[in-house]
Amino acid sequence: xxxxxxxxxxxxxxxxxxxxxELVQACPAVIxxxxxxxxxGVTLAERPLFLKIAFNGxxxxxxxxxxxxxxVVGILGGSAGTTRDTLELLSQGERAGARVSLxxxxxQRAESQLDLLGxxxxxxxxxxxxxxxxxxxxxxxxxxxxxxxxxxxxxxxITESVLAIG
Numbered sequence: 767x768x769x770x771x772x773x774x775x776x777x778x779x780x781x782x783x784x785x786x787x788e789l790v791q792a793c794p795a796v797i798x799x800x801x802x803x804x805x806x807g808v809t810l811a812e813r814p815l816f817l818k819i820a821f822n823g824x825x826x827x828x829x830x831x832x833x834x835x836x837x838v839v840g841i842l843g844g845s846a847g848t849t850r851d852t853l854e855l856l857s858q859g860e861r862a863g864a865r866v867s868l869x870x871x872x873x874q875r876a877e878s879q880l881d882l883l884g885x886x887x888x889x890x891x892x893x894x895x896x897x898x899x900x901x902x903x904x905x906x907x908x909x910x911x912x913x914x915x916x917x918x919x920x921x922x923x924i925t926e927s928v929l930a931i932g
Contacts, residue, residue, distance in 0.1 A: 790908030796828045797822060805834060816840060816866070823856055823928050824862040840866030844873045849882070849903055849921045853889045853896035854929045860890050877914055881906045897922060 776827070797819070805813065821827065821841040831839050843852070843857040852872045859867055866888075876882040887905045888894040894902060906920045915922065923929045 770858055778878065798826045798833075801830060802833050813837075818842060818868060820844065821864075823931055824858050826862060827862035828857065838865050840864060840868055843867065843869035843872045844926065846871040848916065848923055849876075849926045850896055850924055851926050851929060852882070853899045854924055855926070856886055856925045857889050857896050858929060869910060877912050878905055878910065881910075 801817070806863055815831075816838045818840045819827075819830070819842065821844065827839065827841065831837075839865045841855070843855065852869070855872075856867055869886075871878055873882060880905060884900045885894065885906075888902070889899045900922050901918065904914055904921065907914050
């Protein structure tokens with residue numbers, strides 16, 4: 767059998783780090799631009815009614831939502847993070863125009879799923895800020911005798927970089 771030639775990847779140079787950072791920052795704009803350029807070529811009958819997309823920041827999501835107001839844009843919940851990550855994602859997504867939020871792990875791995883959903887509802891309706899929501903959730907856990915996975919201080923941290931930009 768024939769053998770594939772060995773390939774080597776050159777070690778990244780210090781000059782490539784800024785280029786990589788620029789590419790990562792440009793990614794949301796590329797995704798939004800791709801949809802906006804492809805959508806006009808699709809007939810109305812074939813066009814999606816719902817677009818499920820990773821949250822790539824408020825600016826990118828807002829641009830996408832404004833481009834096609836008939837499209838229902840839904841954001842994905844992402845990986846399991848802190849409670850603050852969950853509530854920030856919900857708040858920022860809603861402010862940017864997302865009409866649906868699809869959460870899996872973030873809710874499934876919560877200490878008290880129903881209580882987290884109640885806090886999420888309060889955040890999306892504007893009754894609580896994400897920071898207040900985390901404190902409220904921890905108080906609810908404490909009142910029910912449920913030990914939180916993280917301390918309140920740890921749970922207030924935003925660990926997802928796209929949310930920190932905000």
